[in-house]
Amino acid sequence: MERRRNDRRLHATERLTTRLLLRVSAWAIGLVIFGSIVTFYVVYQNAKHQFISDLNRDVAQKIERNQRFFERIEAFGDVLAERFVQRYEFYNDTNSRRYQQAVDAFDAWYEETSPGVLRLPVTFHSGTTIDNTRFEYLSAFVGPRPNPITPELKLRSTVALSILNELGPAWQHVVTNTHFSMPENILMLYSPDQPWGLLADKDLVITNYSVVKSTLQSENPERKPNWTGLYYDITAGYWTITYQRPIDYAGKHLANASFDVGISQLLADLTQRQRPDAEHFVLNSQGQLISATNIAFDLVQEQALLTPETYPDPAFLSINAKILSGELSANTSTLDDFFEDHVVTFQRIDNPNWWYVTIYPKLNIQREAAVLPVRLIVGGVALVLLVLMVVYLLVRRDVSKPLTEMAYVASMMDARNYKDVLAGNTLKGKLKGEVRYALNAFVTMAKRFIKAQEQLEEKVNQRTRELARANKMLEALANMDGLTGLLNRRAFDRDLAQALQSDSEPSILVLGDLDSFKAYNDNYGHEAGDQALQKIAQYLMNACEQNSVYRYGGEELAIILPQRILAAQPNYIDNLRSGIAHLGIEHNYSASGIGALSISFGVAPIKSGQLASDVIRTADTQLYLAKRRGGNRTVMEELSLKE
Ligand SMILES: Nc1nc2c(ncn2[C@@H]2O[C@H](COP(=O)(O)OP(=O)(O)OP(=O)(O)O)[C@@H](O)[C@H]2O)c(=O)[nH]1
CATH class of the missing domain: 1.10.287 (Helix Hairpins)
Structure with missing residues (x-):
């Protein structure tokens, strides 16, 4: 019971161990959370850098892949140029028959469709066989020019046409059109789609357009091939870009090997989402938008290249401004704070000198970065709780219970158990x-x-x-007479009152008075009187039961005796009297006349319910009678011993 009370008194939250565990828990969980926050910060930074480097790597791979496409086209251009130069060298022998045949072929194949303008007949496109040579998908436009057509130019044109006829079909699945152009305003092409040479305006001067113009020695002294003229071919329904490779021979610009290349697939590949939520933009070096992940196809189709005026999209406007600002010096730039909540990367595609821009929400990176810290928090808290549970059980077993036991023992000590x-x-x-x-x-x-x-x-x-x-002794002393050693008057009163009780054994009262004691004192001295008193007292104490003899006062004595003593020894009292007389204490002046100190007894029964004074008076009366009769005698009231 006591133990249960103690246990109840200590509520769980008051226990030292519980409070200790709560504190340890709070600290441990706090540390886990703090550690997780620090981890999150570090992991986030790493994740961001990792993401950006992954993104750059992926995009670089993608660009490289597409770059290879462009390089492949450039390789085609090299093949075309090489073949042209070889064949031109071979045919360009004015004395040879083949030279003349080539020149003649020009005259035979071309027809003047308007003054100064020559074109190949439509049969070269639809299909014709001339001198065992099959011609198909070819067209040519020899536009107005200041100088007349020389045989050499004719030779060049025939050589170019024959090469187109040979190699054009080989590349038709890779490029849209394969063509040769010449600075003398001549363009011939292999194109399964359309006979462009027949459709060109008769007044067209191809060198006026940047595509061909950029190949002229005056415009391009370094003689670099280039990618130009990105446009949306409405008829063909795809994006087209032109590759131009100038072909010089002996310092003279003879021709350009060129291709129109459909890059819709390439742009789709570029703008396809690298990761969920990523946005990609392809812009040219002038900051015009070529393609973007989320752009409406119709819009591009209508506008061809989009400008801030035609496409005022906030993201595009910012990117456009950034590119035009010239601040992007490196080939790859990552801007963390360019857009709020987004990371932006700018990557240059060398050929055809485009910018590839990716916008990616920071939240995704943060989410990715948060995975580890969240796992750390969950794992850490779970671990802490597990450890705490184990600690709790151990502390409960090894500390709490023993402490409770000790507290219980202490409480028992306190209660003196x-x-x-x-x-x-x-x-x-x-x-x-x-x-x-x-x-x-x-x-x-x-x-x-x-x-x-x-x-x-x-x-x-x-x-x-x-x-x-000591108390007993004191009480005895309090009830004892100092001179005689008998019980004193106080004890007499007490014992008489007791004897008067109804349940007490029937007793009798004996009052005694020394005869002529005054005369004794007077004649033998008071000291002798005292000694006589002591002797008589000693005698009575020996003869009676010690406790029933009293010094009633002065020379008066009292005895309380059970009646049964008298029933057994009727002369018991008078024997006491004679015993005193026989002590032989000389008293020659006693009225008794026996020459010795004697005593007279008055006897009265003690009746229950009587007053003590009545009993004493009765005994005293008997004593008085004994004295009157000469002393040294016993006078008893008539006793009925049956009472
Ligand atoms: N030595 C001594 N004398 C005592 C003591 N107590 C009482 N007395 C004396 O006892 C005497 C009693 O005298 P009384 O009363 O005249 O009686 P009595 O002389 O004995 O005469 P009766 O009683 O008639 O025989 C007195 O003289 C008291 O002084 C005591 O303790 N010592």
Whole structure:
């Protein structure tokens, strides 16, 4: 019961161990969260850098892949140029027959469709066989020019046409059109789609257009091939870009090997989402938008290249401004704060000198970065809770329970239940360490207390006994006459009152008075009187039961006797009287005349319910009678011993 009360008193939240565990938990979880926040920050930074480097790598791979496409076209251009030069060299021998045949072929194949303008007949496109040579998908436009057509130019044109006829079909699945152009305003092409040479305006001067113009020696002194003229071919329904490779021979610009290349697939590949939520933009070096992930196809189709005026999209406007600002010096730039909540990368595609821009929400990176810290928090908190649970169980077993046990033992000590402390320490065997020491100390203390208590009790008992003895002695002294050693008047009154009780044994009262004691004192001295009194008292004490003889006052004595004594010895009282007379205490002046000190007795029965004064008066009356009759005699009221 006591133990349960103690347990109840200590509410779980008040227990030291619970509070300790709560504090440790709070600290541990705080540390886990702090660690996770730090981890999140570090991981986020790493994840961001990792993401950007992954993105750059992926895009670089994509660009490289597409770059290879462009390089492949450029390789085609080299093949075309090489073949042209070889064949031109071979045919350009004015004395040879083949030279003349080539020149003649020009005259035979071309027809003047308007003054100064020559074109190949439509059969070269639809299909014709001339001198065992099959011509198909070819067309040519020899436009107005200031100088007349020379045989050499004719040779060049025939050579170019024959090469187109040979190689054009080989590349038709890679390029849209394969063509040769010449600075003398001549353009011939292999195109399965349309006979462009027949459709060109008769006044067209191809060198006026940047595509061909950029190949002229005056415009391009370094003689670099280039990619120009990106446009949307409405008829064909796809994006087209033209590759131009100038072909010089002996310092003279003879022709350009060129291709129109459909790059819709390429742009679709570029703008396809690299990752969910990523936005890609392809812009040319002038900041015009070529393609973007989320752009409406119709819009591009209508506008061809989009400008800030025709496409005022906020993201595009910002990107456009950035590119035009010239701040992007490196081939790859990553801007963390360019857009709020987004990371932006700018990557240059060398050929055809485009910008590839990716916008990616930071939130995705943060989300990715948060995975590890969240796992750390969850795992950390779970681990902490697990450890705390184990610690709790261990602390409960090894600390809390022993402490409770100790508190219980302490409370028993407080309640002075030392024996329970000795008997009740049931956990003693299981306790260890400090608690064990403390409990042992309690047990030792309890043993000492018990011993001290026992010693104290023994001492108290001893003192109590001594006190009782002293009290008894005091009481005896209080009831004793100092001279004679008899019981005094106080004891007489007490015992007489007791004898008058209804339940007391029937008794009788004897009053005695020394005869002529005044005369004794007068003649023998008061001291002799005292000695005589002591002698008589001693005699009576020996003869009677000690406790029933009293000094009633002066020389008067009293005896309270059970009636049964008289029933057994009817002369018991008178024998006492004669015994005194026979003590032989000389008294030659006594009225009794026996020459010795004598006593007279007056006897009265003690009747229950009587007043003490009545009993005394009756006895006194008898004593008076005994005196009147000469003393040294016993006068009894008539006794009915049956009473
Ligand atoms: N020595 C001595 N004398 C005592 C003591 N107490 C009383 N007396 C004396 O006892 C005497 C009693 O005298 P009385 O009353 O005249 O009686 P009596 O002389 O004995 O005469 P009767 O009683 O008639 O025989 C007195 O003289 C008292 O002084 C005592 O303690 N010592």
